[in-house]
Amino acid sequence: MGEGVRRKAAPGAYDRIYAVVRRIPRGRVATYGQVAAEAGLAGRARQVGYALHALPTGSVVPWHRVINSAGRVSLPPNNGGLDQQLRLQAEGVEVFLGGRISLGRFQWKSATRSRGS
DNA sequence: GCGGTGACGGTCG
DNA sequence: CCGACCGCCACCG
Numbered sequence: 431m432g433e434g435v436r437r438k439a440a441p442g443a444y445d446r447i448y449a450v451v452r453r454i455p456r457g458r459v460a461t462y463g464q465v466a467a468e469a470g471l472a473g474r475a476r477q478v479g480y481a482l483h484a485l486p487t488g489s490v491v492p493w494h495r496v497i498n499s500a501g502r503v504s505l506p507p508n509n510g511g512l513d514q515q516l517r518l519q520a521e522g523v524e525v526f527l528g529g530r531i532s533l534g535r536f537q538w539k540s541a542t543r544s545r546g547s
Numbered sequence: 548g549c550g551g552t553g554a555c556g557g558t559c560g
Numbered sequence: 561c562c563g564a565c566c567g568c569c570a571c572c573g
């Protein structure tokens with residue numbers, strides 16, 4: 431029962447984050463906060479950024495599908511941000527100038543997330 | 548063990 | 561729309 435939200439950092443928190451990011455379908459994007467919540471780390475969006483930053487080059491994790499809640503690419507263009515935008519466009523995601531993306535059209539809706547509609 | 552830092556998020560002007 | 565501030569919390573020196 432007492433299965434509320436686990437507030438304590440679970441062992442291998444990074445792996446949990448990577449597992450969630452890996453579930454993001456091609457051509458879709460998710461926000462840091464969304465990924466954090468899915469990984470059981472609600473409110474710790476910053477940690478998601480940290481985990482993705484620690485990813486090695488050539489990782490199987492589609493880190494480029496994660497953007498901020500403002501619907502924009504967080505990384506500066508001169509430091510990977512441009513690469514991220516290119517990768518997204520290659521998947522069919524429409525990326526406007528400044529790394530802006532329409533969450534309404536491309537945000538991934540996980541099945542386990544309830545949404546009062 | 549303490550303090551600065553940041554691939555965030557929400558609010559305010 | 562955009563920049564500035566603050567709150568949160570794990571990572572690192």
